[in-house]
Amino acid sequence: MSPTEAQRLRKPSWKDPRLLVGLLLVLASTTGVIALLQSQDRTTQVYSARTEIPVGATLTAEDLVAVPVRLGDAAGSYLPVSEGIAEGTVATRLVARGELVPSSALGTADELDRKPVGLTVEDPLPTGAAAGDRVDVWISLRTDTNTYDEPQLLLEAAEVAELTVGESALGSSSSTLVQVLVEDDAMPELLNALSNDARIAVVLDPGAGS
Known part of the structure; x- marks a missing residue:
């Protein structure tokens, strides 16, 4: 048996770089799957319209209700409860009753x-x-x-x-x-x-x- 063949048949060692690279790839893949599942299962508190909010109406706490939802990557598109309502915020488009309040539907009066x-x-x-x-x-x-x-x-x-x-x-x-x-x-x-x-x-x- 040649030295090259003997090297291929040798039992892999923990110091074998190919084994280490393989283990790192498996760990990275597993970590990514776990993180994805956790992000999809995480709920976020966002505002929903308690009543219909017409264009130009100033938002108050009475107009909104906090709801827990699973939005994943889309969470940033809606008004989170953690940020609260800035004074003078108005609706720049009609927000229907029960609709999650999009950040894009809010602004100030001079932006209308x-x-x-x-x-x-x-x-x-x-x-x-x-x-x-x-x-x-x-x-x-x-x-x-x-x-x-x-x-x-x-x-x-x-x-x-x-x-x-x-x-x-x-x-x-x-x-x-x-x-x-x-x-x-x-x-x-x-x-x-x-x-x-x-x-x-x-x-x-x-x-x-x-």
Whole structure:
């Protein structure tokens, strides 16, 4: 038997570097699996919306409830209870009741690129219309002869922040206050129409958000 063959058949020693490397690889793999399982099983306390939070609303403790969840790597995307609520924090988008509060849905008032404006409409929106829906806002400007121009589309696919249905003295619905979110560049024209008693029509746009 040659020396080379004898070396291959020799019983491995603890000092054999190949054996040590193999053991290190097994340990590293086992440690990684254990760490992954522990991270998936770890719960994190994050905030959930106790009630619906409209855009621009300032968050308070009464709006939120702490819930334990297993989020894994996604935990950093939500508002943790350990950080609390910074003073002056507002919702920059609608947060539905029961939804985990995303960090991306929070900001300050001066960061809002849309602001809610209340529009009173006489024709009710379809049954089931709610905050978060999209609507088209049409205006008819008043003329000097107290008539109205042809309707013009002013806001397309504006998001509804809040709906409040009014009641007449007999208990029937009389009008609806629709809070729509308006971008700054469209604000002057809309406010001008409102201040000059223009007719306002709000039409549900069900395909805008799809």
